[in-house]
Amino acid sequence: MYTMKSGSLVTNPARQFASVPVIKLGPEFKKVGSYLERFGSTPDVLELxxxxxxxxxxxGSSVSLKGTVIIVANPGSKIMIPKGAVLENKVITGNLHILDH
Known part of the structure; x- marks a missing residue:
């Protein structure tokens, strides 16, 4: 989302939105340990x-999030976004497990 220019952070010129993305995380992400457990790596949010x-x-690792993405797991259910997934303008609800084989 940012690049270095003359020793300063500037918005990446490839970003299509002028502002930073709005990110709302539920209470499951409140504690640092819980937050870190839920991300294989930092998602690509350049186009979010x-x-x-x-x-x-x-x-999972290497996930790209673009546009508006809403993910809501039902109580007692889990949603696993697989590594390398690209989610663009998606609403995901319920439970979801995608396994590599």
Whole structure:
């Protein structure tokens, strides 16, 4: 989302939105340890406008989030976003497990 220019952070010129993305995370992400457990790596948010995540949700590595993405796991359910997934303007609810084989 940012690049270095003459020793200063500037917005990446490839970003299509002028502002930073709005990110709303549920209470499951409140503690640093819980937050870190839920991300395989930092998602690519260069093209993200809005992200809302609620419930038991985890992200694999190398995930890209674009546009508006809303992910809500049902109580007692878990949503696993697989590594390398690209989510663009998506609403995901319920439970989801995608396994590599």
């Amino acid at each position: 406008d809005h992200l809302t995540v609620s419930g038991d949700v985890a992200f």
